Amino acid sequence: MMEPPEPEPSRPVRSWIRSTPGTHIWLLIIAITSIVVVIAPDHLESVLLHRNSSNIHELAKHPLRTLLSSAFWIENPASLALYAVLFELFHAPVERWLGTLRWLLIVATAHITATLISQKMVLMAIQDHRAPRSMVHVVDIGVSYGLAAAVGVLTYRLPGPWRWFYLAGAVAFFGLPLVTGGTFTDLGHAISLAVGLLAWPLTRHPHPHGRPARVSRET
Numbered sequence: 001m002m003e004p005p006e007p008e009p010s011r012p013v014r015s016w017i018r019s020t021p022g023t024h025i026w027l028l029i030i031a032i033t034s035i036v037v038v039i040a041p042d043h044l045e046s047v048l049l050h051r052n053s054s055n056i057h058e059l060a061k062h063p064l065r066t067l068l069s070s071a072f073w074i075e076n077p078a079s080l081a082l083y084a085v086l087f088e089l090f091h092a093p094v095e096r097w098l099g100t101l102r103w104l105l106i107v108a109t110a111h112i113t114a115t116l117i118s119q120k121m122v123l124m125a126i127q128d129h130r131a132p133r134s135m136v137h138v139v140d141i142g143v144s145y146g147l148a149a150a151v152g153v154l155t156y157r158l159p160g161p162w163r164w165f166y167l168a169g170a171v172a173f174f175g176l177p178l179v180t181g182g183t184f185t186d187l188g189h190a191i192s193l194a195v196g197l198l199a200w201p202l203t204r205h206p207h208p209h210g211r212p213a214r215v216s217r218e219t
Helices: 012-019 021-039 042-051 056-061 063-072 077-098 100-127 133-137 144-157 160-179 184-198
Strands: none
Touching (some): 012 021, 012 077, 021 063, 021 077, 056 063, 056 100, 077 100, 100 133, 100 144, 144 160, 160 184
């Protein structure tokens, strides 16, 4: 098995990026698609967002492509800088701690689960005449479901009482909008947070980068 890249103390930024390749490749793709949205004519921008949206219409026609592509677009390119900060605060520490494969498994599971359940709820609301038929084509893209999962799993990285303060803040942030008449997106965020919290077994044997360095003692 290939050994993970060794830390480079003299190049902390390079070392950080090398140890979290999934986070930074994902962020790079989002940056590229955001540039495409900015330079595209208005009519083409609308087509791109709808074609890559994980709404009921697209899920019914192209389920696999839709679930994949919807994770690489954001509706408002002006939010790219904010997402870059959030990726570094949540995705990168989780990937470095657990390794790329386990990090990817958690965020992909959250993205798929939250999308399918939330869109199923939209479909039920349409069928019960509690939502307009136009919701079949609603724009549902972005990376927030994966971020919510990373927020959840990062709970287990924190020590002692800080863990419980952090958990309370995360539950309040994602839960309050849901219990005060939230949208299907709020439901998706709550589901993703739960997926991250339920991923506790994957944190039992963290990646070497997540372990404290051993200090050798000379006798």
